[in-house]
Amino acid sequence: MARTSRSYDWGFPRWRPYGEQGREAANVRLCDRQGCEEPGTCPAPKAPNSPERWYFCEKHAAEYNRGWNYFEGLSEEEAKQREANERRDASGFADSAHYGWAGPGDGTRSRDEMRALDILELDSDADFDAVRASWRRLAKENHPDKRPDDAEAAKRFHAIQAAYDVLKSVEERRQWKPG
Structure with a gap:
């Protein structure tokens, strides 16, 4: 069955009509950091194992993550075990280490x-x-x-x-x- 009308926009959205999309203001969530006016696009947990989230801008999310202790609440043995498990799972990245892409002392x-x-x-x-x-x-x-x-x-x-x-x-x- 043939189509009754043909589109001549060739998939370029800017050539399509605006249609039913209104001109209402879009809701933007601001950064939860006091005094910041940037959009809060980066969710961060308010507490470990909590569904509640803060929403920070990229700058304040980096500041928040800098103080985050991934191993908080674990004993030293549990922390070492978790680190060993994660290193084992990421072993595919170590395959390229023998190529020596960078010199010593640079990470x-x-x-x-x-x-x-x-x-x-x-x-x-x-x-x-x-x-x-x-x-x-x-x-x-x-x-x-x-x-x-x-x-x-x-x-x-x-x-x-x-x-x-x-x-x-x-x-x-x-x-x-x-x-």
């Missing part, structure tokens, strides 16, 4: 790597040669054979070893190219 190192660098007394942009040199120096200073009765030195030695293992595995992953 490409993980929290564990940064802790390991702190233990080895290095800056965040240290290369692996500096890691190896620092590891050797600190391991010699704190080795249990050199300080047999010092329990603190033994703890530091184990921490230094663990830090080196973390950074060594990261370096091996960066060296590995998928084939």
Whole structure:
């Protein structure tokens, strides 16, 4: 069955008539921050697990989120478990880490790597040669054979070893190219 009338606007809405859309004022919700006149387009919970929401402008939503503690109310063990679960679920993003798109010290190192660098007394942009040199120096200073009765030195030695293992595995992953 053929159409009785043909539209010549070719899908361009500006060529269509205004139709029944009135010229009434649109309701705009303002930002809930005192004294702000911007539209409140970003909902934020008033309390954890509450259906009630504040509505902020983008600037005040960023200010609100800056103070938000995602792990509030969780024990340290529960917080670590949740973080581990979320890291596991986001593992697809880690697949591109071996390409080394950016240099060291610019946000490409993980929290564990940064802790390991702190233990080895290095800056965040240290290369692996500096890691190896620092590891050797600190391991010699704190080795249990050199300080047999010092329990603190033994703890530091184990921490230094663990830090080196973390950074060594990261370096091996960066060296590995998928084939």
